[in-house]
Amino acid sequence: MNKEQQELLDEAFNQFSKYKMENFYDMRWDVIIEMNTSDNTKPNFVIGRPLIKEEFINKCKTDSEFSQRWGLKIDERELSDDERSEIRDMQYFKNNLYQALKGSDTKIDWENIPTKLITITYNDKTIESYES
Secondary structure, eight states: OOOHHHHHHHHHHHHHHHHHHGOOOGGEOOOOBBBOTTTSSBSOOOOEEEEEHHHHHHHHHHHHHHHHHTTTEEEEEEEOHHHHHHHHHHHHHHHHHHHHHTTOOOOOHHHHHHOOOEEEETTTEEEEEEEE
């Protein structure tokens, strides 16, 4: 994930943090049950806590309703072999053109070609990045 994407995630989480205590649906519930000694059927208490940043991001990735409510869309997908070939060809062309001007040759191997595309959208701003 690049710096711009991290800044978008930080901005979204900061906005979420301002309001998370007002909405019980945005809490992670850690259930602690102590049975009432009189009838052993009713719990004495349940504890909830706000989502931490990592949980917030994971929930945006997996829960489309939650993601839509907070305006943060995170899409990660594997690149196809064709997409990777296209990226490799573009890098090879760019490097060869540069190297031709310098008078040497460079090879591009598959290990330097990204395997994943990450797209983050927040407040109508979309940033894409590639990862290996």
